[in-house]
Every structure is written in C-alpha cells, then in structure tokens.
Amino acid sequence: MSGRRALPVPDGLEGERLDAAISRLFGLSRTRAAELISAGDVLVDGAGAAKSDRVQAGAWLEVTLPPPPVAPAPVAEPVPGMTILYEDDDIVVVDKPAGVAAHPTVGWTGPTVLGGLLGAGHRVATSGAAERQGIVHRLDANTTGVMVVAKSEVAYARLKRAFKERTVDKRYHALVQGHPDPLRGTIDAPIDRHPSGDGRFAVVAGGKPSVTHYDTIEAFRAASLLDIDLETGRTHQIRVHMAAVRHPCVGDLLYGADPTLAARLGVTRQWLHAVSLSFDHPITGERVTFTSDYPADLAESLERVRAES
Structure with missing residues (x-):
C-alpha cells in the first residue's frame, strides 16, 4: 500500500488528533503515523x-505512504536441535526447537525452519511467497513441537486446503497460571492485531473468528497443565485466548504473565508445546499422526511446579 493518497477527512474523524486519524485511515500504528x-x-x-493538530471534517489530506517492508529470503543453514520426525517425497515433519521461526519475516534475524531444511539439503515446495515456500502452518518462534512442511506442490495445495477446512487436528500442551474455571471449556473470541501496533494480538470486536478448546490435565498450586485443541489457527491464538481469560501461559511476559512465577520455575519463554499433529496424508489419504515429547526446559519447569504443589 505504498504511494501517494489524497482524500478528505471523513466526518467521523472530526476533532481527532492528526496521528490518530492517519492511524485509523491507513491501518498504521500511532507511532508509524507520527x-x-x-x-x-x-x-x-x-x-x-x-x-497533535486536530483535524476538521472535509480538510484535504495528502499522505505519502512508504513501500511495505519486504521479508528477507531464507538463509539456508542447518538449525541445531531441529530434528526430522518423518519424511517422504511429499512432506517433512519436524520437531521445532525454541528460538526458531517458521520462515523469514521482517525484523526476524534468527534461524528458521525453512532455512534449516534447505541448509540440510531437503527439497521444499516452491508454492507461495519466496520466504514462505512449503510453509502450510506456523508455530511461534518460542513455541516448540510438531510442524509439517510441504515438499511437493500437490502436497502444498492439499495441506493448505486441509488447514483452511480445519480437518487437521492440532494439539498443544500449555502450562498456564492459576486454575481455569471451568476446568474444561471453549474460548470463542475473535482475534486481530492489538490496536497499539506493537506486534501483539488481542481479542477485538470484528477480528477473525477464533476457537480454542481446553481441558485441564493436572492442576498445581500456582498453575494448571492444559491439553488444548485448536479449531482455528490464528497468530498467537492460544497465548491471546488464555491471557484474555486471565490465565496466561507461564513465562509469556508479552501477554501479561507473572515474571516472578516464571523465574521461580526457570521458564524463559511461553510454556507452550505442540504435542501432536494429525492429518490426512496429502498423497495417500491415510490419516497420520506425529507427536513430540516436551523439550528439556519445559519438562524441568513442570517438575518444579509439581514438586512445590
């Protein structure tokens, strides 16, 4: 959305600060507008x-918008700690470690699943944008666990459709603060970017429909271990939904988790792990399931919270 835009100030923005008006008109953060x-x-x-000038309805606005930032190409280099759970001619299933993004994005300079696969000599589908080749779903950089990547073009198309049509079973375990009430339930609340424009997401009216099912596996004194079944797959969905019901993932400081509890349990990232992924194989049609054990840091903090309960 780069280039020059010219338009009158709408009646609904009469009296607004100029930075707020620009933010609302063009979907920019207040900081970027300023x-x-x-x-x-x-x-x-x-x-x-x-x-800080107040705008008048009908005043003529001329705004020069910068070109959108372009995501870098993936850097093909092996990623330490990323293991292959399964591979054939059409798909590769990885166990993603913490600190690894799914694919390159603007502002991310760390390792990626895509770069790791290319660096280890794996072929991936070339469908989609260059920086997202073969990527049919994502895990946050600091969320660990099972992730599938398409190697063939037909697998890419069919897996993208399967995720869109919600025929993929995505299961996570999360250690959250406190005890959700009820112990088992569904959070159905729309999600979109946080109005602050700081990279967070939030429950907002008019956001994308988002549904999270949770069930308590084990309750401790300060936290609960949940089994989570995602019906939709929005960015940060589990983190946003759990924070919205006042039970953020332990260690998730971006979404309001208690830093004292995180430090006591030795948690340095959100306690969230993709434990299993089930889907119809894009070529054979056979239902396949892949699972991942907790990584060492999450397992150790779970033992700590169990010991103090």
Whole structure:
C-alpha cells in the first residue's frame, strides 16, 4: 500500500488528533503515523502539520505512504536441535526447537525452519511467497513441537486446503497460571492485531473468528497443565485466548504473565508445546499422526511446579 493518497477527512474523524486519524485511515500504528507526519509525508490542505493538530471534517489530506517492508529470503543453514520426525517425497515433519521461526519475516534475524531444511539439503515446495515456500502452518518462534512442511506442490495445495477446512487436528500442551474455571471449556473470541501496533494480538470486536478448546490435565498450586485443541489457527491464538481469560501461559511476559512465577520455575519463554499433529496424508489419504515429547526446559519447569504443589 505504498504511494501517494489524497482524500478528505471523513466526518467521523472530526476533532481527532492528526496521528490518530492517519492511524485509523491507513491501518498504521500511532507511532508509524507520527513518524510520517514528522517526516513531512502528511499534508493538510496543502501544508505541513503537527501530530497533535486536530483535524476538521472535509480538510484535504495528502499522505505519502512508504513501500511495505519486504521479508528477507531464507538463509539456508542447518538449525541445531531441529530434528526430522518423518519424511517422504511429499512432506517433512519436524520437531521445532525454541528460538526458531517458521520462515523469514521482517525484523526476524534468527534461524528458521525453512532455512534449516534447505541448509540440510531437503527439497521444499516452491508454492507461495519466496520466504514462505512449503510453509502450510506456523508455530511461534518460542513455541516448540510438531510442524509439517510441504515438499511437493500437490502436497502444498492439499495441506493448505486441509488447514483452511480445519480437518487437521492440532494439539498443544500449555502450562498456564492459576486454575481455569471451568476446568474444561471453549474460548470463542475473535482475534486481530492489538490496536497499539506493537506486534501483539488481542481479542477485538470484528477480528477473525477464533476457537480454542481446553481441558485441564493436572492442576498445581500456582498453575494448571492444559491439553488444548485448536479449531482455528490464528497468530498467537492460544497465548491471546488464555491471557484474555486471565490465565496466561507461564513465562509469556508479552501477554501479561507473572515474571516472578516464571523465574521461580526457570521458564524463559511461553510454556507452550505442540504435542501432536494429525492429518490426512496429502498423497495417500491415510490419516497420520506425529507427536513430540516436551523439550528439556519445559519438562524441568513442570517438575518444579509439581514438586512445590
């Protein structure tokens, strides 16, 4: 959405601050809107203005939007700690370690699943954007566990459809603060980017439909271990939904987790692990299931919370 835009200020924005108006009109964060204003990329009735100026309905806005940032190409290099759970001509299933993104994104300079596979000599599908080749679903960089990548073009198309049609069973375990009430339930709340524009997501009216089913496996004094079945697959969905019901994942400081509890249990990231993935194999049609054990850091913190209960 780069280039020059010119339009009158809508009646509904009468009296708003200029940075707030630009933010709402173009879907930018307030910070980004303020940067454009200070750089002289926003004119009001042909003249420069300050971010705190109040806009009048009908005033003529001219805004020069920068080109969107482009994600870097994947760096093909082996990723230590990433193991292959299964591979054939069409799919490769990995056990993703913490600190590894699914694919390159703007601002991420660390290792990626895609780069790790390419670096180890694995072929991946070339469908989709160059930086997301073969990627049919994602795990957050600091969420560990099972992830499938398409190697053939037909597998890519069929797996993308399977995720969209929700025929894939995605199961996670999460250690969350406190005790959800009820112990078993469903969180059905729409998710979209947080209005602050700081990279978080949130439950917001008009967001994308998002459904999370949870069941308590074990309750401890300070936390609960949950089995989570994702019906949809929004970015940060489990983290956002658990935080929304006041039970954030232990260690998830981005979504309001207690740093004291995290430190006591030795948790340095969100306690969230993709334990299993079941889907119809894109070529044979056979139902396949892949599972992953807890990595050492999550297993150790689970023993600590169990010992103190």
